[in-house]
Amino acid sequence: MTRDQQIARLRARVADLETLSAAAYQFAGAVGAPEAWLDTLWAAAQGEAFSVDRLLPVAAEDCGAVADLRRQLEDVRRIVAVGPAAAELGRVGGHRTSAAKRRAARANGRKGGRPRKQAAPAR
Numbered sequence: 001m002t003r004d005q006q007i008a009r010l011r012a013r014v015a016d017l018e019t020l021s022a023a024a025y026q027f028a029g030a031v032g033a034p035e036a037w038l039d040t041l042w043a044a045a046q047g048e049a050f051s052v053d054r055l056l057p058v059a060a061e062d063c064g065a066v067a068d069l070r071r072q073l074e075d076v077r078r079i080v081a082v083g084p085a086a087a088e089l090g091r092v093g094g095h096r097t098s099a100a101k102r103r104a105a106r107a108n109g110r111k112g113g114r115p116r117k118q119a120a121p122a123r
Contacts, residue, residue, distance in 0.1 A: 014047070021045040032064020 001009075021044035028037050036054040043050035060066045 018045050018047055031066070032068075034058060034062045 021041050025038065025041035025045055028041055037058070040050045040052060040055060061070065
């Protein structure tokens with residue numbers, strides 16, 4: 001490969017990476033990425049100098065879309081009272097036994113335990 005071919009190949013690679021950076025900038029904007037990420041991706045897409053020193057660490061909550069979803073989830077949990085109290089009620093309720101459950105357990109015990117699931121017929 002000649003020097004001119006290498007230069008042409010590198011120029012094409014730079015153009016591809018700038019296009020990728022522009023697409024990543026659009027994505028980052030859509031998910032509310034931190035401003036440092038947006039600035040860096042924009043500079044890369046424009047072929048300008050940039051630094052990656054400020055980019056990491058980054059957490060999912062640093063993105064506005066994720067933070068919004070977490071807030072919405074917490075709102076839903078508050079509305080439907082899914083929390084420690086509800087979890088405890090479910091746990092305690094799952095341990096309750098009734099006379100019918102005791103009779104069924106005894107009957108199954110006399111037969112050798114809980115009945116096994118039947119294997120699905122082969123096709």
